[in-house]
Amino acid sequence: MDQSPDKALMDQILVRYRVEQFYTIEAELLDGRQFEAWLDLLADDIRYWMPVTRNRNFGEWDGEHTNEGEDLNWFDEGKFELEQRVKQIMTGIHWAEEPVSRTTHMFSNLQVIDESADTLLTRVRFLIYRNRNETETDFFVGKRHDKLRRIGEGFEVAAREIYLDQSVLQAKNLTIFF
Amino acid sequence: MGGDAPHKYTGDLVNIERGRISREIFSARAVYDDELERIFPKSWLFIGHESQVPEPGDYILSRMAEESVIFNRDRRGKLHVMLNNCRHRGMRVCRADSGNARKFMCPFHAWTFSDEGALIGVPKLDTGYHNELDKSQWGLIEARVARYHGFVFACWDEETPDFETYLGDLRFYFDDYCELPDGTFGDWQAFGGIFKWKVPCNWKFGAENFAGDYYHNPSHASVDQVVLSPAGTKGRHTYDEVTRERELYKLNICVTPEGHTARGELFKDDYDYIPTYQDMAVVEDYFRECYTKRQERLGEKARWFGHGGTIFPNVSYSNGVQSMGTWHPSGPNETEIWRIFLAPKDAPVEVKNVLRHYVIRYQGPAGLTEQDDMENWGSAHLGAKGTIARRHDFHYGMGMGYEQKGWPVEWLGGEVHATEDVSEQNQRAYYARWAEMMDTPPDTRRHPVSVEAAE
Numbered sequence: 001m002d003q004s005p006d007k008a009l010m011d012q013i014l015v016r017y018r019v020e021q022f023y024t025i026e027a028e029l030l031d032g033r034q035f036e037a038w039l040d041l042l043a044d045d046i047r048y049w050m051p052v053t054r055n056r057n058f059g060e061w062d063g064e065h066t067n068e069g070e071d072l073n074w075f076d077e078g079k080f081e082l083e084q085r086v087k088q089i090m091t092g093i094h095w096a097e098e099p100v101s102r103t104t105h106m107f108s109n110l111q112v113i114d115e116s117a118d119t120l121l122t123r124v125r126f127l128i129y130r131n132r133n134e135t136e137t138d139f140f141v142g143k144r145h146d147k148l149r150r151i152g153e154g155f156e157v158a159a160r161e162i163y164l165d166q167s168v169l170q171a172k173n174l175t176i177f178f
Numbered sequence: 179m180g181g182d183a184p185h186k187y188t189g190d191l192v193n194i195e196r197g198r199i200s201r202e203i204f205s206a207r208a209v210y211d212d213e214l215e216r217i218f219p220k221s222w223l224f225i226g227h228e229s230q231v232p233e234p235g236d237y238i239l240s241r242m243a244e245e246s247v248i249f250n251r252d253r254r255g256k257l258h259v260m261l262n263n264c265r266h267r268g269m270r271v272c273r274a275d276s277g278n279a280r281k282f283m284c285p286f287h288a289w290t291f292s293d294e295g296a297l298i299g300v301p302k303l304d305t306g307y308h309n310e311l312d313k314s315q316w317g318l319i320e321a322r323v324a325r326y327h328g329f330v331f332a333c334w335d336e337e338t339p340d341f342e343t344y345l346g347d348l349r350f351y352f353d354d355y356c357e358l359p360d361g362t363f364g365d366w367q368a369f370g371g372i373f374k375w376k377v378p379c380n381w382k383f384g385a386e387n388f389a390g391d392y393y394h395n396p397s398h399a400s401v402d403q404v405v406l407s408p409a410g411t412k413g414r415h416t417y418d419e420v421t422r423e424r425e426l427y428k429l430n431i432c433v434t435p436e437g438h439t440a441r442g443e444l445f446k447d448d449y450d451y452i453p454t455y456q457d458m459a460v461v462e463d464y465f466r467e468c469y470t471k472r473q474e475r476l477g478e479k480a481r482w483f484g485h486g487g488t489i490f491p492n493v494s495y496s497n498g499v500q501s502m503g504t505w506h507p508s509g510p511n512e513t514e515i516w517r518i519f520l521a522p523k524d525a526p527v528e529v530k531n532v533l534r535h536y537v538i539r540y541q542g543p544a545g546l547t548e549q550d551d552m553e554n555w556g557s558a559h560l561g562a563k564g565t566i567a568r569r570h571d572f573h574y575g576m577g578m579g580y581e582q583k584g585w586p587v588e589w590l591g592g593e594v595h596a597t598e599d600v601s602e603q604n605q606r607a608y609y610a611r612w613a614e615m616m617d618t619p620p621d622t623r624r625h626p627v628s629v630e631a632a633e
Contacts, residue, residue: 056274056277060274060277071370072371072534075538080405081539087404091404093399096552170375174549
């Protein structure tokens with residue numbers, strides 16, 4: 001036997017551990033408002049996409065999300081556009097984020113669904129709590145599908161698909177990052 | 179105002195002569211309830227664009243005020259706007275946001291309606307209704323439909339004038355919006371999907387903002403420091419770079435008494451195209467060619483460069499991003515905004531991509547510009563609610579007495595009023611119309627029962 005079952009399991013656990021560490025640090029940066037440091041975790045060619053969700057009849061679920069690169073999407077952008085969003089917040093006069101939101105990014109149900117020498121495909125469920133001013137409170141809950149690219153012992157996010165479980169957005173804006 | 183609805187809006191809660199408007203009109207439940215009876219059922223309301231239902235059987239759900247409506251194209255190609263509400267017990271007969279259907283069946287008792295709204299199926303018609311139900315009287319409730327260069331509006335009231343009359347002198351400005359970039363009336367194509375989101379403010383804050391509020395530019399100072407323009411340059415608009423080079427009037431236009439509004443720029447001369455998309459040859463060529471064609475086709479009138487406006491009561495059109503944003507009332511304290519975006523159907527895919535990337539980063543809840551607008555409206559709404567605050571009217575007097583007719587050029591419309599740069603003329607025109615309708619009590623609420631029975 002080339003490899004014991006324990007070795008295979010240990011490899012999986014090690015990968016999971018590294019991904020979990022990466023996502024934990026990412027959440028820490030976002031919740032700590034270190035947006036510029038967060039941008040450093042994103043690949044220069046990142047695709048960052050959140051479709052609009054629609055109510056569909058049984059059997060037509062494939063049309064539930066709007067299409068990337070074609071339809072209206074809540075987000076359909078790359079690093080340059082994300083950098084502009086960060087810059088806008090860092091002006092201190094982006095009134096939708098001034099005073100800035102308090103966020104807590106949580107993730108769970110981590111799956112590493114594919115792994116190659118260069119990349120990993122992962123899926124998590126996310127729950128983001130946002131509170132702002134006195135009473136503005138939002139919960140953003142959904143699924144996130146990532147493509148992570150290996151950088152040394154760590155990763156960068158090469159693609160992120162964000163599926164928010166709402167058809168009518170219940171929040172007044174999407175000024176936060178997912 | 180206690181629990182009693184005010185009986186006089188014009189001159190009291192809405193005092194245009196003095197440029198004062200009561201905060202009550204944004205926050206009082208009684209005012210809101212009057213709006214639902216007196217404004218929305220009598221107005222032409224925006225429904226959608228024909229390209230959202232291109233094939234026979236296609237439908238989308240839309241809204242008229244608080245109520246869901248089906249906007250569909252029947253099997254013969256005719257457009258309908260029908261209340262999404264079963265005549266028997268009121269359940270929604272259509273519960274998917276879009277699709278293709280030849281009939282709509284209510285899940286409750288299975289009353290079934292055709293794509294023209296006719297009641298075609300009633301379970302136990304014989305044993306339950308003893309064949310005494312006149313199905314022809316129980317079809318879906320259908321609204322009047324107006325198609326205007328592909329944009330579809332609907333109205334519940336038979337006495338409201340036809341849509342073109344309703345538009346009045348806004349036609350010049352809305353036509354300008356409906357024209358393709360080359361100045362022709364051709365096909366627009368709505369991008370798939372509708373932005374729908376909730377904002378904690380009264381529905382009129384968005385409507386009056388888009389009516390013509392150049393005064394609120396300071397709230398967009400942050401987006402002016404980053405790159406948003408589709409040309410990849412600093413600022414919010416493509417035309418920021420272009421208009422800097424030009425002599426122009428920045429105008430607010432209001433159409434009275436209809437209450438519609440427009441805003442835009444009138445160039446003082448004919449100008450050549452200014453290169454805008456240098457890094458994108460296909461896009462640059464497209465817009466250069468459109469610009470030239472538009473100049474040739476429209477002549478002097480090509481000097482008008484519309485930015486947008488509000489069609490009374492609750493839809494705002496935005497040129498450039500080519501969006502229609504509808505301010506659906508959802509109670510006095512909440513608006514559900516629906517926004518669609520369009521591109522010239524026959525434009526190269528590169529052009530569509532540039533437009534699409536731009537518009538979804540400009541408007542909507544993820545839009546760098548509209549995010550700050552919504553912050554304003556939500557906070558202004560809170561400011562309209564306080565017991566003490568409500569005793570003090572809002573100031574709508576900017577530029578009062580400085581409105582001009584037939585200026586700067588006659589062809590902008592003989593009866594419209596214009597003011598330059600910042601002014602609240604457009605808001606005054608909008609609320610004058612609003613107050614006039616609010617002072618007109620509805621005839622009868624129930625239909626089709628007799629007045630006697632209703633009372």
